[in-house]
Structure formats: C-alpha cells, structure tokens
Amino acid sequence: MRSEQEMMNLLISFAKNDNRIRLVTLEGSRANKNIPRDTFQDYDISYFVTDMDSFKKDDEWLNVFGKRLIMQKPEDMELFPPELGNWFSYLMLFKDRNRIDLKLIPIDEVEEYFINSDGLVEVLLDKDGPVKSEVVANDRKYWIKKPTAREFDDCCNEFWWVSTYVVKGLARKEILFAIDHLNEIVRPNLLRMMSWQIGLERGFTFSVGKNYKFIDQYLPKDDWETLLTTYSESSYTNMWEAIFTCYELFRKYSISVAENLGYKYPDYDEAITKYTQNIYQSLNE
CATH class of the missing domain: 3.30.460.10 (Beta Polymerase, domain 2)
Structure with missing residues (x-):
C-alpha cells in the first residue's frame, strides 16, 4: 500500500x-x-x-x-x-x-x-x-453545541413522536418500516441527546465524530453496552426490546440535560410510554 x-x-x-x-x-x-x-x-x-x-x-x-x-x-x-x-x-x-x-x-x-x-x-x-x-x-x-430550550424540546418531540411510527410498524408486522424509523430518526435523536449530556460534562469544545462514531469514548460503559443492544433488530421480539431500551436511555439523558440547563421536561414521555406499553400488551394477550 x-x-x-x-x-x-x-x-x-x-x-x-x-x-x-x-x-x-x-x-x-x-x-x-x-x-x-x-x-x-x-x-x-x-x-x-x-x-x-x-x-x-x-x-x-x-x-x-x-x-x-x-x-x-x-x-x-x-x-x-x-x-x-x-x-x-x-x-x-x-x-x-x-x-x-x-x-x-x-x-x-x-x-x-x-x-x-x-x-x-x-x-x-x-x-x-x-x-x-x-x-x-x-x-x-462539528463540535457539540449546547442546545437552546427550543432545540431540546424539538429533539424530545421528534424522538417520542417518531417512536409511534416504530410502534405502528411493529403492530402491523411491517418490520422494515419500523427498523427504518428507529435507525433513521429515533436512535439518532437519542445519540444527539447523549452528546448534549457529554458536552455538559466535558465542555462544548470537541466533536464526537461523524455519525457519533467516537461517542463510546465518553459514555459510561454500561450505557454504551445497553445502547448497542438496540442494534439487534432481526426479529419483532428484538425490535420491541430495542424501542423500550431507547425509551429508557432517552429518558435518563434528557432528564439530566433538562435539569442541568433548567429546561422543562416534556410530559409526553409518560403518555407515549403508556401508549406503547398498551399496544405491546394487547398484541401479547
């Protein structure tokens, strides 16, 4: 070479x-x-x-x-x-x-x-x-940028709104539709929120790389390993586990960002979580 x-x-x-x-x-x-x-x-x-x-x-x-x-x-x-x-x-x-x-x-x-x-x-x-x-x-x-209150809420809104498309795809047995929405919109907004928390902890003076490729260097090991489990998407069971895991991680990081910046945490987290749980339970009765 x-x-x-x-x-x-x-x-x-x-x-x-x-x-x-x-x-x-x-x-x-x-x-x-x-x-x-x-x-x-x-x-x-x-x-x-x-x-x-x-x-x-x-x-x-x-x-x-x-x-x-x-x-x-x-x-x-x-x-x-x-x-x-x-x-x-x-x-x-x-x-x-x-x-x-x-x-x-x-x-x-x-x-x-x-x-x-x-x-x-x-x-x-x-x-x-x-x-x-x-x-x-x-x-x-490409440095991480501190979010405004509007940007923070936009990220939360996009994450929780589009997650309903993932749920819809799973309920309809349209797994490719669900996978695309998880991969293209839901998880990227989770990664965005994680990067904001990293910026708050370490300063907004560096980049976590294209497609968040260096984010593993800054996340707690347990959270990194948990995040990786959401990439297992080869079955409906895995996809349901992935979306619920994304919910848990997003909630953890967005609550922390909101508290650190004094922003209001949205109430639609609770509403959409219940909505998802109800649909999941109805499909497994």
Whole structure:
C-alpha cells in the first residue's frame, strides 16, 4: 500500500505539472488533527481548474493515480441526481486499498468554496495566490453545541413522536418500516441527546465524530453496552426490546440535560410510554 507521503506527493506533483490546475486543497478527516490516522481515510482533494470540460471528456488522465478497483462519478449518474452544482467528483478505490475523493471545481468559484467550507480545509498548492488569508483547518463546525430550550424540546418531540411510527410498524408486522424509523430518526435523536449530556460534562469544545462514531469514548460503559443492544433488530421480539431500551436511555439523558440547563421536561414521555406499553400488551394477550 502506498504511504500517505507517496499519495500526497503524487496528487500535488500532478497538479504542479498541469497548467489547468491552479489551486489544490485537502479536506475531510486527513485535514483534521483530532482524527487518528488510519489506512481507510480518503484523500479528499479538490483541484480548482480553468477548463472543466477538458478533464471531463474522458477518464484516461486519472490512470496516473493508480489501478482502480472501482470508481463512482456522482455528477454523472441518472438514478441519483447531482448535488454539487458546477463541481464534478471522482470517487476512487485503488488496488492497493488507497481511496481518493477528487473534486474538480471551476477556478472562479474559489471564494464561494471558502465561504461555504466546513473549516476542515488545508491549502496544498496555490499557484496564483487567490487565497487572501491564511487557512487553518479546524473542526469547530462539528463540535457539540449546547442546545437552546427550543432545540431540546424539538429533539424530545421528534424522538417520542417518531417512536409511534416504530410502534405502528411493529403492530402491523411491517418490520422494515419500523427498523427504518428507529435507525433513521429515533436512535439518532437519542445519540444527539447523549452528546448534549457529554458536552455538559466535558465542555462544548470537541466533536464526537461523524455519525457519533467516537461517542463510546465518553459514555459510561454500561450505557454504551445497553445502547448497542438496540442494534439487534432481526426479529419483532428484538425490535420491541430495542424501542423500550431507547425509551429508557432517552429518558435518563434528557432528564439530566433538562435539569442541568433548567429546561422543562416534556410530559409526553409518560403518555407515549403508556401508549406503547398498551399496544405491546394487547398484541401479547
């Protein structure tokens, strides 16, 4: 497997030797000093270019980066509509397991790029000096944020409201419907509430990672292990246990957050819990 230094040298040297490329930036986890390095990290690279069409007319120029196992061009797909406007991207996995996510951006969109950046940007090459101020990569945008009273109640409301869809799916024997609502909405709001409690305990000056992937480092061991049990969803029995466990964890953490911030804890917790218990019991009589 090519080393990080080999990959960076290759990406920068290619840009140096191509007059169409005027600026190169690194984004994502490799620009974040707080993320541990590993071999699965993408090289999130942006080339700011003077002639987009000359690159897009064929893919031969990409061969310089190595033998590809697979490539996706999101802006050249019919099933999934493009989302990057005038930008064009190549997502590549190579035979040696390195991954490059390469974006082409029109050079006249440099200012817009930095205005809309999430902060995790490092300038690797600047041929013309369009970057007026020093760019220092940081992940501040992803730090846990202290919730307002409205945000706290919105999280509670979304958790308890959507949990009724999980219950409905289980009662109807529509397990995929129930699983989707648990995975996509209910549990993410539980994780959000847990992260707020972590912020209250440790300060709102860091991130728990994309998809809460580092949250296990901050949760009590028992709560982490209990949370993991909610991912067992292969039967109706497991799903009922998962939703009730989510209720217990959410109640524990949301009550703590409310008490710490002086917010009102919603009464619909009790109402929805009874509603769920009644439906569960009726199905098992």
